[in-house]
Amino acid sequence: MGRMSALDRKSVLLDAAAAVIARDGVAAASTRAITAEAGMSLASFHYVFPSRDALLAEVIERTLDREFREQSLVAESGLSVEERVYRGFCASLGLLAERPEVELSMFELMHYALRTPGLESLARRQYERYWEAAERIVVETGVRWDRPTYEIAQVVVAMNDGIALAWLATRDTEAALRMAAVATASICGMAVPA
Amino acid sequence: MGRMSALDRKSVLLDAAAAVIARDGVAAASTRAITAEAGMSLASFHYVFPSRDALLAEVIERTLDREFREQSLVAESGLSVEERVYRGFCASLGLLAERPEVELSMFELMHYALRTPGLESLARRQYERYWEAAERIVVETGVRWDRPTYEIAQVVVAMNDGIALAWLATRDTEAALRMAAVATASICGMAVPA
DNA sequence: TGCGGAGTGGGACGATCGTCCCACTCCGCT
DNA sequence: AGCGGAGTGGGACGATCGTCCCACTCCGCA
Numbered sequence: 001m002g003r004m005s006a007l008d009r010k011s012v013l014l015d016a017a018a019a020v021i022a023r024d025g026v027a028a029a030s031t032r033a034i035t036a037e038a039g040m041s042l043a044s045f046h047y048v049f050p051s052r053d054a055l056l057a058e059v060i061e062r063t064l065d066r067e068f069r070e071q072s073l074v075a076e077s078g079l080s081v082e083e084r085v086y087r088g089f090c091a092s093l094g095l096l097a098e099r100p101e102v103e104l105s106m107f108e109l110m111h112y113a114l115r116t117p118g119l120e121s122l123a124r125r126q127y128e129r130y131w132e133a134a135e136r137i138v139v140e141t142g143v144r145w146d147r148p149t150y151e152i153a154q155v156v157v158a159m160n161d162g163i164a165l166a167w168l169a170t171r172d173t174e175a176a177l178r179m180a181a182v183a184t185a186s187i188c189g190m191a192v193p194a
Numbered sequence: 195m196g197r198m199s200a201l202d203r204k205s206v207l208l209d210a211a212a213a214v215i216a217r218d219g220v221a222a223a224s225t226r227a228i229t230a231e232a233g234m235s236l237a238s239f240h241y242v243f244p245s246r247d248a249l250l251a252e253v254i255e256r257t258l259d260r261e262f263r264e265q266s267l268v269a270e271s272g273l274s275v276e277e278r279v280y281r282g283f284c285a286s287l288g289l290l291a292e293r294p295e296v297e298l299s300m301f302e303l304m305h306y307a308l309r310t311p312g313l314e315s316l317a318r319r320q321y322e323r324y325w326e327a328a329e330r331i332v333v334e335t336g337v338r339w340d341r342p343t344y345e346i347a348q349v350v351v352a353m354n355d356g357i358a359l360a361w362l363a364t365r366d367t368e369a370a371l372r373m374a375a376v377a378t379a380s381i382c383g384m385a386v387p388a
Numbered sequence: 389t390g391c392g393g394a395g396t397g398g399g400a401c402g403a404t405c406g407t408c409c410c411a412c413t414c415c416g417c418t
Numbered sequence: 419a420g421c422g423g424a425g426t427g428g429g430a431c432g433a434t435c436g437t438c439c440c441a442c443t444c445c446g447c448a
Binding site: 157185 | 218219221298301302304305308309317318320321322345348349351352353354355356357359360362363364365369372373376377379380383384
């Protein structure tokens, strides 16, 4: 590994860690596995990060932040609310089917944070960011709702997570799509007709 | 540790493993930690189980089986469907608040199975048992539904999981109760009025 | 009352873990 | 051109992991 600034190295290590975690799980993301994935020596790790947990904390922030960024309720004009919400769930399912390991590692990271002393607050904060990101999407729809948008957002997140977990465990796409349809109806039941 | 049959020992070890996993997580459930919890020597472990993974597989079956056994939609007469479904979600939330570690370990075990070669099918099978158990409860309500009961059950499980995950991450009980209310309305929207 | 085998304890193996240390290299500045 | 410090590599530390082995105990049956 050639020379590079500590900042670049940090970024490379974070990417490598995310890759290892997605491929082999959090438990397999040892300092050695991460540096090997990044193609650098073991010493470089502690030159940039004080500890493995410090890196994992940053991985959690970075990974979970990227999660919802890729998603947005398709705001094509001419589509009904139901159509847009349903497409949103389907898009989420598409991402899931495309890269199951990534979504699985998302859950793992959350649980790792919940288990690790000093990182519990990180889990809480990240989940609240989930909610905020979802709320932003809910607001973007322009639909009027019969209750606060953040409540809608929380329900969307919960249903999305529940469906994702079910699919990860069973790989039953039909069931997931059915659940998405029910979730859509449930969400849209809270929309106030224009 | 005195003498006991291999079968008793197996049971004691399984209980000890479940306790360690609930308290400290799957990653901390080493053979040493488990045998120490059970108060027996390390050698006894491999006298009963061929490997750590073999024990964990049995822990998964045992633990997840117990999960839904404790739950049932309160079938008190004179209560509306909405009331019963909502109470069911609340009962689930009560269990969650009472022993968060147990529910957290449930998720962890599921993810461990999904990550471990040879145990993926176990995860799938266990989740399908989840569905079956939930369906049994749904059928017990005696309510008529506008679609197959197993579809209702799958939605119930997904919503329950989604709400549980949100609560574990944020410990926001108010939000969880709100989501339970929305989930209830969603479920009951699929009930056919008598 | 022996005796065989099921059950038990403690130690040891090699592998891997997170972390640390120190000698070395090489870029950027004077 | 030389020099200081940021950046790098490889090896080593103690701890812990899963698994194994062997000497030992003691119950149940002949």
